[in-house]
Amino acid sequence: MQLNILSVHNKYLIRGGEDGSFAAKNALLEQHGHNVVLHVENNTRVEELGKLRTAAKTIWSKETTKTIRSLLRDNRIDLVECENTFPLISPSIYYAARDMGVPIVQNVRNYRLICPNALFFREGRVCEDCLGKFMPWPGVKNKCYKESLGGSATVAAMLTTHRALGTYQNKVSKYIVLTEFARGKLIQAGFPADRITVRPNFVPDPGEGNGEGGFALYVGRLSPEKGIDTMLEAWKLLPEHIPLKIAGDGPLTKQVEQEIAGHRNISYIGARDIEEVYRLMGEARMLIFPSVWYEGLPRTIIESYAKGTPVIASKLGAMESIVIDGVTGAHFEPGKAQHLAAQVELYWHASEKLCQMREHARREFEEKYTADSYYERSLSIYEEVLSSHHEHKKSISH
DSSP states (O other), X not given: OOOEEEEEEEEOSSOOHHHHHHHHHHHHHHHTTOEEEEEEEETTHHHHHOHHHHHHHHHOOHHHHHHHHHHHHHHTOSEEEESOOTTTTOTHHHHHHHHTTOOEEXXXXXXXXTOTTSSSEETTEEOOTTTTOSSOHHHHHTTTTTTXXXXXXHHHHHHXXXXXXXXXXXXXXXXXXXXXXXXXXXXXXXXXXXXXXXXOOOOOOOOOOOOOSOOEEEESOOSGGGTHHHHHXXXXXXXXXXXXEEEOOSTTHHHHHHHTTTOTTEEEEEOOOHHHHHHHHHHOSEEEEOOOSOOSOOHHHHHHHHTTOOEEEESSHHHHHHSOBTTTEEEEOTTOXXXXXXXXXXXXXXXXXXXXXXXXXXXXXXHHSSHHHHHHHHHHHHHHHHHHHHHHHHHHHO
8 A cells, every 4th residue: 555645743943853753754654655745844933933923823823724735635645644743833734634634643752732841840850730631721830831931821722722622632533652651641631542552663773782891871861851860879879890881961961070070980971973872782781761751762762672782761651661670671760879779780790681681672672663563553553544534434425
């Protein structure tokens, strides 16, 4: 089955994982012979539009409606797949597609549809104050979107308006989430369970490593929600023969450099390109993932599995289901440095167990996170959506 797919995304100012996943998905679909038509907005336009026009577009974009109708008509589109529609595309795209008789699927990479800052994270802790509220007023009161009252009010207005209109309940054929945890949160927030399905991301296969580098590794952004302080505190409790390498940068870079001074078992190696990251992952004895927010589907964990490297991760959110305790890695209580240190030391000295974990981690990658498994899952979702859509049209015509 070859499809004409309209792939839609509002790019972020700073390129992130969502932008990369969007590009990788489109390339994969084209490799399999599908015709992918792009509609891409860019947040560089926000400054040009100004705050008031951006706020209005966030709730309903007439420009999007006009453009999408034209694209659907001119390219005989079978299906629309949205990545991020915030802020310039807006939920008006769902109406444009439905009016043209084209089903639409929406990828859910974060928690924007149920949380104004999209993270369920505020003031250094998990926050679900807006979950289940028709009007997410706590997010406005606490200025959860970029610490801006106006910005937070705009996001809240978008969510409230489209909840009142029944947009999220009635206009989207299928929501695609990354994990069962995310699916559960959407259901908890009132989204229709039968229209939420799981499709994990994929990463290119970098080949297995051997885990013989004799160090633990952290790769990622150096920011508070990543649990950096917990990890540093844990390593101060560990003996010197268990070294940690930290790769990445972010707002806590200077703090990390200051804190590790004098600790010979912790080294900061800065940001590295992807090839170097893969090499380090393959050599690492274990990957440390101490995040204290729910996360989406951390690419770092999948890449670590691809290299056959087990992961010691917070028992929280997506990490709790992605990392299989005692099989592909181990859990520790989020924010608890002593528990993290104990888990690292336990598995560090269990060479036979670590070897088994490496095999399981690699197998987990091969079964769930390859390009082939992603494509098969995508095609299954598309076929289901198109079949349901055609049945619905047939029932209406009769």
